[in-house]
Amino acid sequence: GDAANAPLNLKFFRYNNPAEYLFENYSSENKYRDGINDKSISFLGVNNAYQFEETATRSYTMFVDTAYVRNNTRMPQYLIAVKPEVVEGDTILCDASTHQHKTPEEALACEHTQIKVGFTRAMYLFNAQDSVDVKNYDYQGKAAYGADKYTRLAFKDAVHAQDTLYILNPGVTTEQLIAGNFKNEDLFADKIALDNNKHKNVVFQFRLIDDENNRFLIESESDPEMIAPEKGGWIKIQNGVPVIARFDTFKEAIAQAEIFDVNDEIKYDATANDEIAVEGVSVVAGNGQVTIMGAAGKNVTITNILGKVVASQVIASDNATIAVPAGIVAVAVEGEDAVKAIVK
Numbered sequence: 001g002d003a004a005n006a007p008l009n010l011k012f013f014r015y016n017n018p019a020e021y022l023f024e025n026y027s028s029e030n031k032y033r034d035g036i037n038d039k040s041i042s043f044l045g046v047n048n049a050y051q052f053e054e055t056a057t058r059s060y061t062m063f064v065d066t067a068y069v070r071n072n073t074r075m076p077q078y079l080i081a082v083k084p085e086v087v088e089g090d091t092i093l094c095d096a097s098t099h100q101h102k103t104p105e106e107a108l109a110c111e112h113t114q115i116k117v118g119f120t121r122a123m124y125l126f127n128a129q130d131s132v133d134v135k136n137y138d139y140q141g142k143a144a145y146g147a148d149k150y151t152r153l154a155f156k157d158a159v160h161a162q163d164t165l166y167i168l169n170p171g172v173t174t175e176q177l178i179a180g181n182f183k184n185e186d187l188f189a190d191k192i193a194l195d196n197n198k199h200k201n202v203v204f205q206f207r208l209i210d211d212e213n214n215r216f217l218i219e220s221e222s223d224p225e226m227i228a229p230e231k232g233g234w235i236k237i238q239n240g241v242p243v244i245a246r247f248d249t250f251k252e253a254i255a256q257a258e259i260f261d262v263n264d265e266i267k268y269d270a271t272a273n274d275e276i277a278v279e280g281v282s283v284v285a286g287n288g289q290v291t292i293m294g295a296a297g298k299n300v301t302i303t304n305i306l307g308k309v310v311a312s313q314v315i316a317s318d319n320a321t322i323a324v325p326a327g328i329v330a331v332a333v334e335g336e337d338a339v340k341a342i343v344k
Helices: 104-108 129-133 174-180 250-256
Strands: 008-014 017-025 042-048 062-068 077-087 090-092 114-116 119-127 150-161 164-168 188-193 205-208 216-222 232-238 241-247 260-263 275-278 281-285 289-293 299-304 309-314 319-323 327-333 339-343
Touching: 042 241, 062 119, 077 150, 077 174, 077 205, 119 174, 150 232, 216 241, 216 260, 232 250, 241 250, 281 327, 281 339, 289 327, 289 339, 299 319, 309 319
Parallel strands: none
Antiparallel strands: 008 017, 008 062, 008 260, 017 042, 042 150, 062 077, 077 119, 090 114, 119 150, 150 164, 150 241, 164 188, 205 216, 216 232, 232 241, 275 281, 281 289, 289 319, 299 309, 299 327, 327 339
């Protein structure tokens, strides 16, 4: 259901150094690490939370939105962003006085009905390899890092609407986006289709390497294009700078790329309550378990943030407890929309 694909606010930290978090280096704050003093580009950075305490203007929270999570794909894809601005969609049914509609469905089909597309505008993370390849002026000499052909990651102003990511031209306002309703092509520098499972420079995969601790690599590239590639590109912290590094085998990537984990030390709107109601079914997250009430005879599937199924069974009673690993999980009860919960 839609709830299972709802965005999350997460903090990504280095598994071997839990005090170090990924963040938007929006003002070249850690130029002491990468030597770049350019405030026009928001690169992905990494900061030590003890050395640089998190504040209202230095957040380590990332907005993680689903790009392609459907059809039981083995490779869920995500958009990672900061500064999200959500604009809800709206449908204004025809209310013309010159004619009438017998049903809402008939009114919906009328040319006078207005459908306003909902969207999320944010600074979205991307692998800047394309900017290196085409010598884009803004990134020339900056997106390529070091002599080993690493590539930086940066954030760009874009809009996620339906199955497309729209890269915005400079100076575009949210009011213009609402008024244009995605019909004004002059607002967009590029459009990237998200309705397929191919690797793209604006989507990322969380490649699980550890079933017990949910440790993962952040994957960006594949050579050749495939699910779970042996040869590809993953995020590595090189001399204190997050970059895309390319490896010939996944075993090599595990040894040299950065291993990440996420935490839930954030006030999540969607998962703040211990008890979540699902159309007569209650889901209660506890310590190492999820209790499901009112779902006797229904199948329940629980997945972790990486899309991995951690439990699946038919519930025998109206008060059933299922053991699951700690972390953020999506609980899907047969016939109901899935909900997210935090297991302690």
